[in-house]
Amino acid sequence: MAIYNMKPQDIAEEIYTELGSPDDLSIPQIYYWLVSNIGQLNVLIEMEYKVEGDDFVPDMNNEEKDIFKSLYYIKWAGVGITSNLGAASYDWSEISEGDSTIRRVSKNEVAKNYKQLRDAYKTQLDELVYFYKKNKIRPDSYDQFFGFIA
Secondary structure, three states: OOEOOOOHHHHHHHHHHHOOOOOOOOHHHHHHHHHHOHHHHHHHHOOOOEEEOOEEEOOOEHHHHHHHHHHHHHHHHHHHHHHOOOOOOOOOOEEEEOOEEEEOOOHHHHHHHHHHHHHHHHHHHHHHHHHHHHHHOOHHHHHHHHOOOO
8 A cells, every 4th residue: 555645735636627627616625625524534444634734644545535535526416416406496408499409407307417426426435445444454464453473
């Protein structure tokens, strides 16, 4: 497991880019979410990360970074769900007149897509956490873990 000097700012930039640089989101918003929600990561992977200055302490590796990013993606998809539900939903999806066609997507359909995306992110997170914990105990540490004398 290679260790890198991951910074919250770097992860925020990575998330922003992977989401396609949306206009309704900024790197500082993502950064502050990451810093404020480091405890969620700690609970999931049984670590004690904290942010000191501009760094994670202790250093975070790629597997832990991917788990943290998945937590953000679940939050992001949840915002997409709630912002597309409500009274402003459209009753029609397409109107045609002559050679012109106007297509409008129902906000409820958009919300359903965000829900499917959020569910996929949750599944991905569960798998990442499972494999992270499974690989945390390596064969060379079994003796120490189980208390056997080598």
